[in-house]
Amino acid sequence: MIEATDVSVHIGAKRIVTGADFQAAPGEFVSIVGPNGSGKTTFLRALSGDLGYEGEIAIGGRDMKRMKPWQLASIRAVLPQAATLAFPFTVREVVKLGLTAGRSGVLPGEDERLPERALAKVDLEGFAGRLYQELSGGEQQRVQLARVLCQVWAPVLDGAPRYLILDEPVSSLDIKHQLVIMNIARDFARRGGGAIAILHDLNLAAMYSDRIYVMHRGRIAATGTPTDVLRDDLIARVFECDLRVNELPPSGVPYLLPQSVARTAG
Amino acid sequence: MTDQVMDAPSALRRPEGDRSGRARLAILLCAAMLVVIAIGSLGWGASDASALGVVLDMVTGGADSVPARDRIIVWDIRLPRVILGMLIGASLAVSGAVMQGLFRNPLADPGLVGVSAGAGLGAIGIIVLGAGVLAPVSAAFGIYALPFAAFLGGLATTLILYRVATRRGQTSVATMLLAGIALGALAGAASGLLVYVADDRQLRDLTFWNLGSLAGATWTKIAAAGPIIALSLVASPFLARGLNGLSLGETTAHHLGIPVQRLKNVAIVMVAAAVGASVAVSGGIGFVGIVVPHLLRLAIGPDHRYLLPASALLGACLLLVADAVSRTIVAPAELPIGIVTAAVGAPFFLWILLRRRGILDL
Ligand SMILES: Nc1ncnc2c1ncn2[C@@H]1O[C@H](COP(=O)(O)OP(=O)(O)OP(=O)(O)O)[C@@H](O)[C@H]1O
Ligand SMILES: [Mg+2]
Numbered sequence: 001m002i003e004a005t006d007v008s009v010h011i012g013a014k015r016i017v018t019g020a021d022f023q024a025a026p027g028e029f030v031s032i033v034g035p036n037g038s039g040k041t042t043f044l045r046a047l048s049g050d051l052g053y054e055g056e057i058a059i060g061g062r063d064m065k066r067m068k069p070w071q072l073a074s075i076r077a078v079l080p081q082a083a084t085l086a087f088p089f090t091v092r093e094v095v096k097l098g099l100t101a102g103r104s105g106v107l108p109g110e111d112e113r114l115p116e117r118a119l120a121k122v123d124l125e126g127f128a129g130r131l132y133q134e135l136s137g138g139e140q141q142r143v144q145l146a147r148v149l150c151q152v153w154a155p156v157l158d159g160a161p162r163y164l165i166l167d168e169p170v171s172s173l174d175i176k177h178q179l180v181i182m183n184i185a186r187d188f189a190r191r192g193g194g195a196i197a198i199l200h201d202l203n204l205a206a207m208y209s210d211r212i213y214v215m216h217r218g219r220i221a222a223t224g225t226p227t228d229v230l231r232d233d234l235i236a237r238v239f240e241c242d243l244r245v246n247e248l249p250p251s252g253v254p255y256l257l258p259q260s261v262a263r264t265a266g
Numbered sequence: 267m268t269d270q271v272m273d274a275p276s277a278l279r280r281p282e283g284d285r286s287g288r289a290r291l292a293i294l295l296c297a298a299m300l301v302v303i304a305i306g307s308l309g310w311g312a313s314d315a316s317a318l319g320v321v322l323d324m325v326t327g328g329a330d331s332v333p334a335r336d337r338i339i340v341w342d343i344r345l346p347r348v349i350l351g352m353l354i355g356a357s358l359a360v361s362g363a364v365m366q367g368l369f370r371n372p373l374a375d376p377g378l379v380g381v382s383a384g385a386g387l388g389a390i391g392i393i394v395l396g397a398g399v400l401a402p403v404s405a406a407f408g409i410y411a412l413p414f415a416a417f418l419g420g421l422a423t424t425l426i427l428y429r430v431a432t433r434r435g436q437t438s439v440a441t442m443l444l445a446g447i448a449l450g451a452l453a454g455a456a457s458g459l460l461v462y463v464a465d466d467r468q469l470r471d472l473t474f475w476n477l478g479s480l481a482g483a484t485w486t487k488i489a490a491a492g493p494i495i496a497l498s499l500v501a502s503p504f505l506a507r508g509l510n511g512l513s514l515g516e517t518t519a520h521h522l523g524i525p526v527q528r529l530k531n532v533a534i535v536m537v538a539a540a541v542g543a544s545v546a547v548s549g550g551i552g553f554v555g556i557v558v559p560h561l562l563r564l565a566i567g568p569d570h571r572y573l574l575p576a577s578a579l580l581g582a583c584l585l586l587v588a589d590a591v592s593r594t595i596v597a598p599a600e601l602p603i604g605i606v607t608a609a610v611g612a613p614f615f616l617w618i619l620l621r622r623r624g625i626l627d628l
Contacts, residue, residue, distance in 0.1 A: 050517055073523025080521075086370035086513040087568030092283030100511050101523035116281060128283035151522070 001025050002047060002076075002163055002194065007055035009039075009046050016042040018218045019055075024196045024211075026161030029189045031205040032198045034215030035239055040198045041081055041167055043215065047196070048078045048165050060160055073101035075160065077151035081167040081198075083144050085132055091143050092128040095119060098150030105154025105162075114153060118146035123180055137172045145169060145181060155193025164188055166197040170204065182208050203255050206230055214238055230254040289572035292565055296579035300352070303586045307348045308340065310590070347483040349492075351589050352582035354480070354548050357495040357540040359581025360502050362555020363562075363573055365424075367509030368533045369431070369442060372560060373618070376541040377552035379446025381423045383453035385538070385545040387460075388419025394460045394468050409490040417494070417542030423449050424534050479602045480548055480589050491543040498540035499578055505533055506570035513568065551604045553611020554581055560618060 002024045009017040017039045024030040032040050046053040049064055049072050057064040060075060077098070085094065095115040098104075104111055119128060122142040127135070132143060145166075152162040164185055170178040178201070185195040186208050199205045205212055206226040214222040214229055216238045222229050235243045235256065245254050280287045309318065316332075320340040323332040358376070365374045365381075376382050392415040396404040404411040427449060431442035461472060508529040511519035520526050544551070558581045559573060566572055585603070588610070592601040 045517075048521060050520060069520050069525050070523035073521065078518075078521040080515075080518060083518060084515055086367075087372065087563065089513070089568055090283040090285065092281065093285070093567065093569060094514075097511060097514065097522060100507055112281075115283075128281060130283070 001058075001060065001161075002196070003056075003058045004043075004047060005056045005058075007043070007046060007053050007057060009042050009051055009053045011042065011051070016218055017046065017053075020215075020220050022047070022213060022220065022223075024163065024194045026156075026192055026194045027189055028210040029186050029195045029197070029208055030211045030213065031209040032196070032213045032215060033200070033202060033205050034221075038215040039218040040215050044165060044167050044196070044198060048072075048076065059163070070101060073151065074103040074157070074162075075152075076163040076165055077148040079144055079148045079164075079166040079169055081171075083140070088131050088133055090128065091119070091124070091130050091132050091135070092116075094132045094143055095128075095146045095150055098147035101151055103152075103157060104150055105152070105157040114150050115146070118149045118153075119143075121149060121184055122146045123177060138174065138177065141169070141172050142177065142181070145184070149184070152193065155188050155191040161193050163194040163196065166195070168198050168200065171200060178204065202230065202235070206254050206256075226254055227252070230256065285567040285569070286572065289566040289569065289576065292562070293572060293576050293579065296576055296583065300579050300583050300586075303583050304348055304352065307351070307586050307590060308344050342485070343483075346485050346488055347480050347589070348586065350483040350488055350547065351480050351585045353488070353492055353495045354544045354551065355554060355581040355583070355585025356499055356578035357544045357581075358551060358554040359558035359577040359584070360499060360574055361537045361540040361544075363559040363570070363577045364502060364505060364509065364533050365537050365555070366559060367505070367512060367570055368428075368530060368537070370513060370515070371442065372563070372622075373556070374442060375553070375556040376420070376537065377550065377555060378615075379427055379442060380448075380450030380453060381420050381427070381446075381537065381541050382545050382550050382552070383450040383457075384423030385416040385420035385542045386550060387453040387457050388415035388417070388542065389546050390457045390460050390472060391415055391419070393471050394464045409486060413491050413494055413543040413546040415542075416546035417539050419453070420542040420545070421535065421538035423453065424538050428530075428534065479592075479600075479604070480585075481600060481602075483547075487547045491547040494539050494543040498536050498543075501532070501536055502574045502578075503571070505529065505536070506574055509533070509570040510568075549602075549604060551585070551607050553607050553615065554584060556618070557611050557614050558584060560614075 004020055004022040007017065007020045007022070008015060020043055022043075032044070034040050042051065045051045047057060049067070049069075059067070059072070064072070092115045095118055098118070099111055099114065104114055106114060116128065119125060122145050124139065124142055124146065127139065127143070132140065135143065148164065148166075152164065155162055166185065169185065170181050173181060182204060185197060189195045189210075209226055211223065212226055212229045213220055214234065221238055222234055230245050232243065232245050235245065241258065243256050243258060245256050247253070248255055309316065316336065319332050320337050323337070362375050365376060366372050368374070389412055392400060392404060392412050396411065403415070407414050427442065427445055430445040431438055461469070464472060508519070508524045511522045511524045512526070512529065514522075516526050519529075558577050562573055562576050562580060566576060588603050588606045592603040592606045595601055
């Protein structure tokens with residue numbers, strides 16, 4: 001369980017996140033949605049141990065402030081919103097950096113094959129020998145995800161669940177690869193790990209999430225199952241636009257259409 | 267596929283994109299090359315003394331077949347020079363590679379960004395003021411006073427540079443290079459001031475030192491700088507994994523479990539110590555730190571676990587060759603080695619700039 005209690009984050013003198021309560025349990029896919037600048041990345045960076053914060057964050061029952069970087073690295077892996085690479089590493093070399101913490105959780109000796117398996121998962125077979133800097137934006141994002149997967153390959157290690165923390169994992173991907181990546185994260189959760197993702201696509205969030213947190217102006221404005229949270233009034237207020245929530249008949253998963261489009265269509 | 271990555275010998279076939287086999291091979295080649303060059307340098311010089319003869323003489327227990335003069339030339343002139351050359355070359359190349367990893371930038375080089383100038387200021391300070399204001403320092407540190415002062419000068423410059431050029435874990439190339447110019451100029455001005463107040467004997471010391479040369483290599487100098495350089499070289503491989511992670515940025519390095527702040531502190535002290543010790547005994551020898559790692563990255567990729575040892579070996583080779591050139595090109599006189607490395611390194615640096623012009627965010 002990753003649990004944040006009354007967490008506030010300041011950057012400089014500015015308060016970006018205020019009094020956030022948050023829980024991500026093993027087995028769950030939890031998503032965070034909210035408008036640009038609402039504090040999602042900042043909150044996620046606090047959850048990842050990158051930023052100082054007030055309040056409490058516990059991961060696996062331990063106070064995060066007391067944990068060393070390598071201890072954190074063995075229970076959670078983080079996909080940043082934007083990544084840069086300073087030197088011309090190959091794709092395989094970048095993915096292998098995920099093994100830096102050395103706790104992938106596969107059998108000893110199998111680490112050597114892990115980059116290939118991770119690349120296959122994100123649908124990048126045959127890319128291992130390419131230079132990372134020469135890939136397209138979406139391909140680079142999938143390489144980064146493969147690196148993150150290597151770090152916590154086994155969703156549960158020594159009986160303790162591990163977590164994927166993903167900041168907009170599908171923002172620059174085509175529709176097929178959005179689904180590929182979302183499936184990987186959900187599968188990770190189904191196998192006993194935890195997945196936390198910031199998403200902008202509310203329909204994807206509705207399809208995949210066990211629980212959604214809505215951030216608005218640095219606060220958690222609402223939380224619950226997709227059906228609880230995706231209500232016309234709440235969404236319209238938080239995102240400041242006219243949206244209509246409908247329900248997909250067979251599954252009951254809510255989906256949204258911008259209201260103006262819905263009007264023209266109807 | 268990039269052929270640069272694909273054409274490793276089939277005997278070393280590894281998964282595609284894994285350059286470690288090729289990197290290990292390159293390290294072996296560099297080591298072999300260094301042995302050949304070092305032996306060559308020992309045997310070769312203005313006098314016709316034969317290194318082989320001297321060594322055989324030692325091994326067979328000294329049958330007095332070799333003139334004492336030859337023994338002195340090989341043991342007290344050529345050998346210290348070869349050892350010092352290897353130490354300095356390795357030290358400069360490795361500090362270049364570490365600094366580039368730390369600044370996440372292939373253009374960072376101790377010479378270019380003022381660290382050598384800062385170390386030089388420390389050294390000049392001790393040479394000029396060592397008998398006056400700083401007398402207690404030189405008394406306390408003995409032969410280590412010079413490398414220690416240079417270390418402090420280099421450390422101060424590196425710290426200031428890092429503070430100025432790096433913000434929230436991102437280093438700006440332009441700021442780094444410009445701040446380096448400013449710091450170098452400042453250290454140069456202060457050094458100039460010291461030269462102005464130096465007396466005749468100190469001036470002779472300074473001129474000799476300033477040109478960047480291995481000509482004054484003695485066992486004493488090796489005793490003063492050798493341990494510091496050796497320690498830095500031995501420490502550098504422990505930075506390798508951290509620097510690899512750092513190439514994804516400070517935040518990601520932290521996510522990977524790397525204690526980033528400690529890594530940066532160790533890297534900065536290591537660079538300052540290695541550069542300080544090198545500058546203290548041989549003056550400003552430029553461009554080794556940028557040329558060697560750059561060539562190696564083209565050949566074996568940027569993985570610091572291989573890049574650092576390979577840089578040490580190739581840097582040592584390069585400096586021995588440059589020293590041989592500096593001894594021959596205007597024989598019987600001798601050119602300061604700094605001129606040789608600059609003559610080769612500066613055009614090389616321009617070539618790097620040309621290649622990167624499209625992607626350099628100046
Ligand atoms: N380092 C910083 N210094 C100052 N302000 C910052 C910093 N980082 C973020 N902010 C501010 O904090 C607010 C929240 O930023 P954050 O990156 O958390 O938003 P976000 O919800 O992730 O937005 P997006 O959907 O655009 O990614 C923004 O107003 C931003 O300007
Ligand atoms: Mg964000």
